[in-house]
Amino acid sequence: MASKLSYVQAVSSVNPSFWNKLTEIKLNVDKLSESPRPVWGYFTLLSKTTVNQPLIELDSTSFNSDFNGQNMYVPFKGKVINKNTVEDFKECNKQDVINTEGKCLCENIVSGEAIKNPVLLNSFLLLTFADLKKYHYYYWFSFPVPSGLVLEKFSAKIISEEFNSDRLKQLYVAFQALDAMNKTYFIIENQNDKLLVHSLSSKLSELTAESTTDIYFAFFNISMDNKSIGSQLRNYAALILHHCPFLKGKTQKFVAVSVTRHGSEVGLDTSVIYNLLLPDVSTDKFDSWVGWEKNERDKMGPRVANMKNTLDPKIIAENSVYLNLKLMKWRIVPDINLEVTENAKCLLIGAGTLGCAVARCLLGWGVRNITFADNGYVSHSNPVRQSLYTYEDALSMKAKSEVAPKNLEKIFPGVNAKGVHICIPMPGHSVGESMLKQTVEAVQVLTDLIKDHDIIFLLTDSRESRWLPTLLGCYHKKIVINSALGFDSYLVMRHGCSSDTSNNPELVQDIEGYKIIDGDNLGCYFCNDVTAPGDSMKNRTLDQQCTVTRPGVAQIAGALAVELAVSILQHEKRIKAPAFYKISSKAEDLDPEIENQCILGLIPHSIRGFLSSFNQMLPATMKYDKCVACSDVILNEYKEKGIDFLLKVFDSSKHLEDVTKLTEMLADFDMDEILEFSDEEIE
Amino acid sequence: MDTGFSYDNFEKCITEIVNVSNKLLDGWKIESKQDCDAKFMTKKHSTYLDGLDGSKTLVTFEYHVAYSLSYGVPVLCFNIWRQDGTMLTIEEYWSLNQSLKDSNMHDTLTQMDHPVLCRPFLTLHPCKTSEFFQPFLENSKNPVVSWLSVVGSFVHLQLLEDYIKCC
Ligand SMILES: [Zn+2]
Numbered sequence: 001m002a003s004k005l006s007y008v009q010a011v012s013s014v015n016p017s018f019w020n021k022l023t024e025i026k027l028n029v030d031k032l033s034e035s036p037r038p039v040w041g042y043f044t045l046l047s048k049t050t051v052n053q054p055l056i057e058l059d060s061t062s063f064n065s066d067f068n069g070q071n072m073y074v075p076f077k078g079k080v081i082n083k084n085t086v087e088d089f090k091e092c093n094k095q096d097v098i099n100t101e102g103k104c105l106c107e108n109i110v111s112g113e114a115i116k117n118p119v120l121l122n123s124f125l126l127l128t129f130a131d132l133k134k135y136h137y138y139y140w141f142s143f144p145v146p147s148g149l150v151l152e153k154f155s156a157k158i159i160s161e162e163f164n165s166d167r168l169k170q171l172y173v174a175f176q177a178l179d180a181m182n183k184t185y186f187i188i189e190n191q192n193d194k195l196l197v198h199s200l201s202s203k204l205s206e207l208t209a210e211s212t213t214d215i216y217f218a219f220f221n222i223s224m225d226n227k228s229i230g231s232q233l234r235n236y237a238a239l240i241l242h243h244c245p246f247l248k249g250k251t252q253k254f255v256a257v258s259v260t261r262h263g264s265e266v267g268l269d270t271s272v273i274y275n276l277l278l279p280d281v282s283t284d285k286f287d288s289w290v291g292w293e294k295n296e297r298d299k300m301g302p303r304v305a306n307m308k309n310t311l312d313p314k315i316i317a318e319n320s321v322y323l324n325l326k327l328m329k330w331r332i333v334p335d336i337n338l339e340v341t342e343n344a345k346c347l348l349i350g351a352g353t354l355g356c357a358v359a360r361c362l363l364g365w366g367v368r369n370i371t372f373a374d375n376g377y378v379s380h381s382n383p384v385r386q387s388l389y390t391y392e393d394a395l396s397m398k399a400k401s402e403v404a405p406k407n408l409e410k411i412f413p414g415v416n417a418k419g420v421h422i423c424i425p426m427p428g429h430s431v432g433e434s435m436l437k438q439t440v441e442a443v444q445v446l447t448d449l450i451k452d453h454d455i456i457f458l459l460t461d462s463r464e465s466r467w468l469p470t471l472l473g474c475y476h477k478k479i480v481i482n483s484a485l486g487f488d489s490y491l492v493m494r495h496g497c498s499s500d501t502s503n504n505p506e507l508v509q510d511i512e513g514y515k516i517i518d519g520d521n522l523g524c525y526f527c528n529d530v531t532a533p534g535d536s537m538k539n540r541t542l543d544q545q546c547t548v549t550r551p552g553v554a555q556i557a558g559a560l561a562v563e564l565a566v567s568i569l570q571h572e573k574r575i576k577a578p579a580f581y582k583i584s585s586k587a588e589d590l591d592p593e594i595e596n597q598c599i600l601g602l603i604p605h606s607i608r609g610f611l612s613s614f615n616q617m618l619p620a621t622m623k624y625d626k627c628v629a630c631s632d633v634i635l636n637e638y639k640e641k642g643i644d645f646l647l648k649v650f651d652s653s654k655h656l657e658d659v660t661k662l663t664e665m666l667a668d669f670d671m672d673e674i675l676e677f678s679d680e681e682i683e
Numbered sequence: 684m685d686t687g688f689s690y691d692n693f694e695k696c697i698t699e700i701v702n703v704s705n706k707l708l709d710g711w712k713i714e715s716k717q718d719c720d721a722k723f724m725t726k727k728h729s730t731y732l733d734g735l736d737g738s739k740t741l742v743t744f745e746y747h748v749a750y751s752l753s754y755g756v757p758v759l760c761f762n763i764w765r766q767d768g769t770m771l772t773i774e775e776y777w778s779l780n781q782s783l784k785d786s787n788m789h790d791t792l793t794q795m796d797h798p799v800l801c802r803p804f805l806t807l808h809p810c811k812t813s814e815f816f817q818p819f820l821e822n823s824k825n826p827v828v829s830w831l832s833v834v835g836s837f838v839h840l841q842l843l844e845d846y847i848k849c850c
Contacts (some may be wrong), residue, residue, distance in 0.1 A: 013729065013743060014768040046708040049740065050730040057727070072708055137768075259708065264845050266708055296766070305767035320803055323794050331790070 002152035002277055007231040008054055008223045010043070010076070010124070012141040012293055015059035016310050019130075019137050023311065026082055026130055034083055040067050041076030041124060044220055045183070047260050047270070054222040054230065056124070062317065067119075069180050074220050089129035089138050089302070101125045102144040102289030108240045110283055115200045118185035120284065121235040127302075135311045139295040140302040145234040146286035154251055154275040158226065162273055163195065171195045172267045175257070185236055188216040188255055200239075209246040216273065221256035226272045229256055231291065237276075238283055248280040305609035318414040325366050335599050340569050345369040347449055349424065349469050350459035351400040352376065352629060353549075354483055356388040357558025358457050359404065363412050365566055370408065371417045373449060374400045385551055422446060424463035425646070428653035436647075443468070443646055450476055455565050458482040458525070459558075464653075468646070470524050470629040471638060474498050479568055479575045482525045483561045485549045485602055490557035492564055495604030496522030496623045497575045498635055514591060515583050517620055519576035522605050527624035558609050563600075571598040579605035579620040626660040633660055686755035686813065687819055690721070693757060695748040696699070696827035697724040703845055719735065720758060721799045723749035730839060732779035741766050741781060746840055749798045756816045757827050759834060760797050760804035780838070807834055823850040 025037070039062040043054070056076050061068055067075045079101070083089040105114075105123050106579035114120040129138040156585055159166065171188070174197035178186060182199040189196040189203070191214065207215060217240060222230035233254075241248055254274045259266060295301045309315050322338075329336050346362055348355045351374035378386075378393040378400055388407045389400070401419030408417040422442055425431070431439045446468060450456055456473045457481065458466045466482065473495060480495035496519060571577035580594045580602065597603050605620035625631055637645050637659050648655045697713060701724060704711035710726045726746045731739040747760040763771040771779070773792055795806045815834055819826035829850050832842040 012768075013741075013766050015743065015745075016762070016764050016768045016770055019768050044710070046710075048729060050728070053741070055729055055743075057743070070712060071705065072710055072712075139767075261707060264707065266706070303767055305769055307769060309772070310764075310768070316803065323803075327793065328724075542769045 002154055005151050005153050005233075005274075005276070006228040007233070008228045009231045009291065009293065010041075010056040010141075010143050010222055011053040012126075013057045014139070014305065015057060016307065017060035018058045018062055019135075019305065019307050019388045020311055021060040021063050022080070022082065022128065022134075022137070023130060023132060024667065025437075026132065030082065032084060034081060034088075036079040036081045037063070038065075039063055039078050039080050039126065040069075041078055041122075042069055042073040043076060043220075045072055045074055045220075045259050046266065047224055047258050056222075059129055060124075061629040067180055071176060073180065074122075074183050075119045075180050075223075076124055077119045078126055080126040082130060083127070086129050086131065086138060089127065092127070094127075094140075094142075095288075097127065098125065098142050098144050098289045098291060099287065100218060101142065102146065102286065104148075105144060105235060105545055106238070106283055106286055109235070109242055111594065112243070113485045115204055115243065115509050116237055117417050118200050119181045120399040122184055122232050123235070123241060135306070135308040137305040137307060138302050139305065140295075143231060143291040143293070144289040145291050146238060147288045147290045148285055149234045149238060149281060150279055151234065151237055152277040154277060155381075156272055156274050158269075158271050158675060159255065159271040159273055165269075167193070167195050168268055170259050172259075175268065178182050183220055185217075185219045185239075188218045190214045190216070204243055210245065212244070212252060216255045218255040220256050221271070223256070223258075226256070226258065229274075237278060238286065240280065241278060242283050245282075247278050249278065251275050251277050262519075298557060314413045317412065319435055321363075321412065321414070322366055333599050336572060341566055342366045342368055344455055344565075344569055345371070345453040346455045346457065346565075347371050347373065347453035348457045348459055349373045350457075350461065351386075351388070351404045351419070352382075352459070352461060353385045353554035354459035354485070354558050354561070355400075355404065355457075356386045357555050358413070358459060359408055359417075360387055360563035363408065365562065368414065368416050369453075370405070370415060370417045371449065371453065372401050372404045372417070372489045373422050373424070373446070374419070375421060375423045376400045379401055385554065420445065420449065424460070424465045424468055425650050426462070427467050427649045427656060428464065429650055430652075431647060431650050439647070439650065440643060443643060447472055450478060453478065455479045455481060455569075457565070459560060459561075461485075463525075465627055466525055467649075469679070470495060470526060471634060474524065474630045475635055475638060479565060480524070481561045481565050483557045484525070485553050485557055487548055488550050488553060488611035490558050490560075490609050491525075491561040493525065493605060494522065494564060494568060494575075494603075495524040495630065496520060498630070498632070513582060514580045514594060516578045516580055517605065517622055518578050519573060521623050522579055523621040523623045524627060524630040526629040527621060527627040553611060554610075556609065560609075564603070564607070566652050567600045567603045568597050570600050573601055577603050579603065581605075581618075581620040628656040631660060686816070686820065688755055688826065689783075690750050690752070690850065693827065694722055696825050697722065697748060699825055699849055700724060700846060703849060705842060706844060709843060716799050719799060720770055721750065723747055723799050728840070732776075732839075733781065734773070740752060742771065744839060746835075747800075748831065751798045751812075754810075754813055756812045757830065758795075758798055758806055758812060759831065759838070759840075760795070760806045761838060761840075762804055776805065805838075807838065809812060825850045 031206055039058060041058055042057040043056050069075060108114040108120045123144060125142045127140045184191040185200055185285060187198040187200060187203045218232060254276050256272045256274060257268060258270050259268060260270045292300055295303045325338050329338055344367055346367055346369060351372040355372060362370055377397050378389045380394045383389045383391055383394055388404045393403045399421050405417035405419045408415055422445055424446060425439050425442055450472045456469060456478050460466060460470055467484050474497060477497045482495060483492045568574055568577060596601050604618040607616060607618055609616040623630060626633060628634060690715050701711050701713050707781045711724050713722050714843040727743055728847050729743045732742055733739060742765055745762050749758050751758045763776055768847045773794060791808060793806060793808050794803050796802065797804045815832050823829040832847060835842055
């Protein structure tokens with residue numbers, strides 16, 4: 001009794017490197033050409049035990065001219081047609097496409113080309129469209145077979161029922177001696193109980209109706225079970241019928257070859273011998289072809305591979321950067337909030353040595369939004385100290401606000417870096433009629449920048465240029481990190497913010513031996529500076545314009561500024577995080593509560609370092625209630641009079657003293673308000 | 684790091700493995716990068732990964748065994764992709780890997796640059812490798828096999844009995 005054969009179709013499995021290579025070829029070689037390109041498909045010789053689907057693999061070597069399957073793969077021979085637009089891909093008539101391919105296959109059968117090169121019977125077609133901006137790949141495989149060719153099965157038995165194990169061992173050796181192309185389809189001849197293996201080209205033309213009784217038409221079966229057969233058998237039958245027409249309407253023996261491993265033995269024992277009834281058809285009747293692959297939803301339709309994460313080099317860079325940070329989270333500080341750092345918008349006022357150092361360290365923390373505000377140009381002395389500039393930049397004297405973001409993007413394309421060329425208005429730098437419009441504009445630009453950002457880094461090289469951003473940062477309750485350099489000393493500090501309630505700053509003694517200053521009540525750069533004029537232990541050696549500094553100072557201070565900012569972000573109170581300071585020498589060691597103020601440790605108010613002694617201390621100071629930049633008096637004056645107040649200050653810094661009555665205050669200055677962690681370090 | 688296991692030892696070990704593999708059609712092959720003497724061994728392997736929701740995902744593993752000069756030990760790197768070529772991230776693989784469930788993901792698995800190809804791969808943490816590897820140096824004729832037979836099983840890589848015979 002004859003019964004229908006059950007077929008399986010190859011299942012496509014595309015390696016990432018295939019898409020990579022396809023992209024490379026499209027961009028560099030094919031460009032707008034849509035002409036088909038030959039590709040190899042790989043089918044593992046050894047039956048898979050872990051997967052029950054017949055996977056045909058494509059990778060970057062699929063585009064090679066020679067098949068390199070070693071002894072492990074059986075080839076499929078295909079074409080990739082890469083369409084230029086998604087419309088072309090979707091709208092081309094799929095039946096026409098597969099029929100054209102089928103016709104081509106038919107011609108290879110008729111001409112005998114497929115006898116010389118039997119892999120042509122394993123034809124496939126891959127229709128693609130590569131959206132290279134998004135790294136999306138639309139694709140659809142087809143494995144064409146003639147729809148009008150029906151084979152019927154009379155009997156099927158495992159090969160070992162017909163041949164003993166010695167024969168099968170010989171058969172395996174002979175099979176392995178065939179080259180990869182001829183392993184796909186070949187002829188086995190049973191000659192006096194010896195099994196001979198012939199390539200199609202050496203045997204097919206000799207066959208006669210009489211000689212086929214000892215002949216087995218062998219084919220490598222891609223099916224993973226021994227009940228079904230790879231659909232390409234129909235192409236094989238078409239070839240046999242065309243070249244051996246005497247077999248039409250006859251039964252003929254076939255061997256569905258499969259290679260399996262049992263223990264240390266590899267062999268053909270699970271191959272199946274079929275007795276098949278060959279139909280009486282001729283190749284010119286094959287005008288309709290089938291074989292499009294179903295997609296992952298089991299529908300007749302294309303698939304889309306979204307390879308953005310795998311192939312886009314920018315995404316790969318980004319993932320690697322964030323993986324580094326994630327490792328920190330996973331392995332060292334599980335509770336760290338990386339998103340808050342990543343999303344913090346940072347404004348860097350000053351793009352010199354400090355600005356460059358801060359920007360690069362922010363990249364390390366995965367900070368995405370970085371804006372530079374600067375009015376300088378790259379000069380020849382800059383590149384060796386300012387890590388974002390090169391000799392070329394100096395030659396072309398580009399604005400730092402233009403070069404810094406560009407070079408930052410070169411280092412890490414995932415960053416959103418901007419630059420604003422701006423002269424920051426300064427107290428005592430008279431505006432005059434001609435400069436008025438420009439100055440008012442600059443104030444507006446700076447105000448908007450500060451409002452738009454979360455952290456303001458003050459990194460300029462003069463005291464005066466820090467005044468306006470200090471005031472605005474305080475007024476808008478932003479995290480302000482200030483850094484200033486001396487020849488071999490540095491200061492990094494966070495500014496207190498304006499308090500919502502105008503309560504008197506109070507010191508709360510909370511932990512034995514320590515006092516606490518609320519974030520609200522911490523001083524700013526000017527609180528410290530102004531209260532200690534002429535005292536060399538305080539800031540007078542810092543922040544002189546054109547200060548000559550040891551080259552390492554800016555790198556250290558820049559890094560500390562970023563680390564301080566990140567620690568603040570990790571504290572639940574953020575800018576209002578208190579600063580602790582030691583008031584009793586009895587408190588020898590850091591209290592754990594202080595040491596673990598945030599998950600990264602304590603959050604000092606300021607860090608002063610001295611390279612001459614390689615020493616560092618952590619003083620904390622109260623907000624000075626008549627500070628020229630952050631006191632309520634000043635903030636209120638600004639709130640009420642706005643730009644008019646500012647213009648007065650720009651005209652004459654003495655206006656500040658008038659508002660704050662600074663002269664009177666100097667008399668009240670109390671040294672004890674400089675507070676720090678370690679008593680020994682300051683006298 | 685001087686572990687007493689040189690690159691030459693490594694190459695000898697992987698050559699031995701590939702010879703056995705060729706007989707068994709097991710798929711291991713030796714590869715190298717252009718303009719680079721360092722060889723490494725690779726193998727592809729397709730399988731289904733079971734999701735917690737009972738779903739099955741067909742994936743292909745590509746294993747690379749390369750020599751890390753800095754650690755002085757072999758490194759097992761791998762990439763995993765779905766049928767359409769999209770790769771699994773560490774987290775995605777973790778959620779589909781039952782054999783690692785009890786350990787801390789990032790103590791065990793990490794992403795690292797391939798010692799030869801210098802591209803990111805998933806890998807078993809190399810510090811762990813030195814730990815695992817050391818005892819095999821004294822007791823095994825092919826420490827790469829001994830080590831792989833232990834660590835491979837954590838990441839869906841099963842080594843055939845035949846390899847163990849050459850240790
Ligand atoms: Zn102040």
